Amino acid sequence: MDDLYQDFILDHYKNPRNFGHLDGEKVSSEMTNLSCGDGIKVDVKLDDQGIITDVAWQGEGCAISMAAASVVSEWAVGQPLKAVKEMPIDEIVAKLGLEQISHSRMKCAYLFVHAIQKIEATDKGRSSS
Amino acid sequence: MILPGKRRGKDDPSGKFYLIMGHMSDSPTLSFSDIRRQFPILDKQIHGKPLVYFDNSATTQKPNSVLEAITEYYTKYNANIHRGVHQLAEESTDIWEKSRQTVASFFRAHPEELIVTRNTTEALNLLARGWGESQVKPGEVILVGLSEHHSNFVPWQKLADRQQAKFMTLPIASEGLLDLPAIFALLKEHKNQLRVISIQQASNTLGSLMDISAVSQMLKDLKIRDQVLLSVDAAQSAAHQPINFKTWDVDAVSFSGHKMYGPMGIGGLLVKSKRLAEFEPVLYGGGMISTVLPEETTYAEDVQDRFTAGTPDVASLYGLAAACDFLKEIGWPAILAHEEELTQYALDQLKKLPEITIVGPQNMRDEAGKQQRIGAISFLYQQVHAHDVAQILDRHGVAVRSGQHCTMPLHVSQGWLATTRASFGVYNTKSEVDTLISALKDVKRVFGRQVKN
Numbered sequence: 001m002d003d004l005y006q007d008f009i010l011d012h013y014k015n016p017r018n019f020g021h022l023d024g025e026k027v028s029s030e031m032t033n034l035s036c037g038d039g040i041k042v043d044v045k046l047d048d049q050g051i052i053t054d055v056a057w058q059g060e061g062c063a064i065s066m067a068a069a070s071v072v073s074e075w076a077v078g079q080p081l082k083a084v085k086e087m088p089i090d091e092i093v094a095k096l097g098l099e100q101i102s103h104s105r106m107k108c109a110y111l112f113v114h115a116i117q118k119i120e121a122t123d124k125g126r127s128s129s
Numbered sequence: 130m131i132l133p134g135k136r137r138g139k140d141d142p143s144g145k146f147y148l149i150m151g152h153m154s155d156s157p158t159l160s161f162s163d164i165r166r167q168f169p170i171l172d173k174q175i176h177g178k179p180l181v182y183f184d185n186s187a188t189t190q191k192p193n194s195v196l197e198a199i200t201e202y203y204t205k206y207n208a209n210i211h212r213g214v215h216q217l218a219e220e221s222t223d224i225w226e227k228s229r230q231t232v233a234s235f236f237r238a239h240p241e242e243l244i245v246t247r248n249t250t251e252a253l254n255l256l257a258r259g260w261g262e263s264q265v266k267p268g269e270v271i272l273v274g275l276s277e278h279h280s281n282f283v284p285w286q287k288l289a290d291r292q293q294a295k296f297m298t299l300p301i302a303s304e305g306l307l308d309l310p311a312i313f314a315l316l317k318e319h320k321n322q323l324r325v326i327s328i329q330q331a332s333n334t335l336g337s338l339m340d341i342s343a344v345s346q347m348l349k350d351l352k353i354r355d356q357v358l359l360s361v362d363a364a365q366s367a368a369h370q371p372i373n374f375k376t377w378d379v380d381a382v383s384f385s386g387h388k389m390y391g392p393m394g395i396g397g398l399l400v401k402s403k404r405l406a407e408f409e410p411v412l413y414g415g416g417m418i419s420t421v422l423p424e425e426t427t428y429a430e431d432v433q434d435r436f437t438a439g440t441p442d443v444a445s446l447y448g449l450a451a452a453c454d455f456l457k458e459i460g461w462p463a464i465l466a467h468e469e470e471l472t473q474y475a476l477d478q479l480k481k482l483p484e485i486t487i488v489g490p491q492n493m494r495d496e497a498g499k500q501q502r503i504g505a506i507s508f509l510y511q512q513v514h515a516h517d518v519a520q521i522l523d524r525h526g527v528a529v530r531s532g533q534h535c536t537m538p539l540h541v542s543q544g545w546l547a548t549t550r551a552s553f554g555v556y557n558t559k560s561e562v563d564t565l566i567s568a569l570k571d572v573k574r575v576f577g578r579q580v581k582n
């Protein structure tokens with residue numbers, strides 16, 4: 001069985017990459033999963049082609065949700081917004097260094113991508129919650 | 130359980146039950162190991178470790194007598210009830226009637242006061258719609274506790290919307306008990322419009338016991354007891370506190386079979402007769418009618434039939450009756466003593482861990498010696514999310530629940546993102562609590578270690 005709390009995940013949980021917010025022109029969205037107790041706010045900067053040029057996020061949640069946000073946000077810079085939105089769960093799981101994740105933790109791992117899915121490329125300069 | 134008018138032969142379920150329990154007397158004394166041995170699932174291994182099942186507030190495990198009752202019904206007695214002249218239908222109807230009697234009398238209620246439902250949620254919805262829609266008028270007030278389970282919150286909230294009534298929450302004091310002085314002030318302020326109060330007997334998150342009799346007395350003191358429907362959500366408490374529906378001055382009690390060692394899919398709504406007279410059926414169809422014609426349909430005269438539409442789950446009710454008998458076998462003194470000892474032990478051990486904050490009453494009894502909680506303990510773990518705590522506990526075979534336990538209003542009001550809950554049943558042991566404690570120490574080890582960057 002995978003060690004869910006291996007060093008790689010704990011490192012991203014304790015030292016989350018891209019944690020914070022962005023200044024200037026950006027698009028934002030929020031995602032809360034109150035029944036679990038996870039919440040995230042994401043800021044994204046897009047160029048004219050819809051490529052993510054910068055990303056920051058803030059949130060509170062379990063180790064899996066925060067580590068996944070950290071890991072995926074690192075990868076997301078330089079990617080088209082569309083690619084991040086369409087990212088399948090098993091890719092997120094793989095990026096976490098895991099072979100699989102239990103059904104109950106999928107929503108946690110998906111939180112960041114779920115927030116990104118609420119952003120429209122045409123919303124540039126406006127916030128969408 | 131002795132079925133009146135029946136000899137205790139080898140096919141008699143009650144006789145078999147006694148054989149299983151290893152005694153053939155009417156009131157055997159059960160040892161704890163006798164009790165635990167009745168639950169085959171407790172031998173299961175989780176990730177190579179013994180199962181420590183501490184999620185009883187979510188659902189309980191089932192003893193052999195319940196499992197066998199269900200199988201026995203389908204192998205020997207299965208037929209539709211009330212609708213046939215043949216022998217099998219007769220036996221099945223007999224099982225249904227006797228099971229209703231057993232379940233009603235477990236709560237010291239009359240069978241005519243019992244409406245069989247799927248669970249507490251269905252019972253509360255039935256109460257809100259069947260009673261509320263014809264009784265609650267615009268401008269009237271509906272009060273529920275702030276710590277209520279969503280099933281005792283949302284039906285009333287939506288009823289208030291539909292009836293243009295006011296929906297308000299009762300204040301709770303620290304440790305999750307009812308803030309009685311504040312509640313009295315609230316009742317006094319709204320005494321002319323107050324119509325419904327619905328409270329849980331025990332909080333599934335905090336474990337706190339609510340002093341519902343005190344609220345009942347307040348209503349009497351304000352001379353508004355008769356105008357108010359006093360409803361109790363007994364989902365958490367039915368297996369942990371004896372209920373005497375006859376002497377308890379409440380109007381309705383809702384409960385779930387699966388939280389009291391019975392099967393899923395069965396539960397009940399107890400309603401005092403005078404309130405039942407104010408009920409309108411909510412589900413229509415076969416079984417609840419008297420005559421059905423294109424011009425008009427009339428309802429069944431028998432109150433027990435009027436609120437049961439369609440074929441009920443006879444097997445599950447038979448299972449629930451077996452669960453009631455199981456609890457009667459152990460007896461309330463033993464159940465209460467076991468729960469108190471185990472829960473106080475767990476509270477004391479948890480308090481030794483500096484990372485842990487118990488939410489809800491810190492002790493079984495208050496300063497006056499009155500019992501103030503049941504064996505459901507929720508806690509916060511410093512700097513570690515409840516999900517992660519639960520995940521690590523799972524690695525040790527310990528099953529707990531994490532999240533908001535269907536009590537979002539409570540969690541949001543207290544600023545808790547999520548809590549972890551350990552809840553006990555009649556088969557849990559102190560040694561299992563020790564396993565929980567050492568697993569909790571493992572959480573500190575996992576999250577406290579240095580990680581490579």
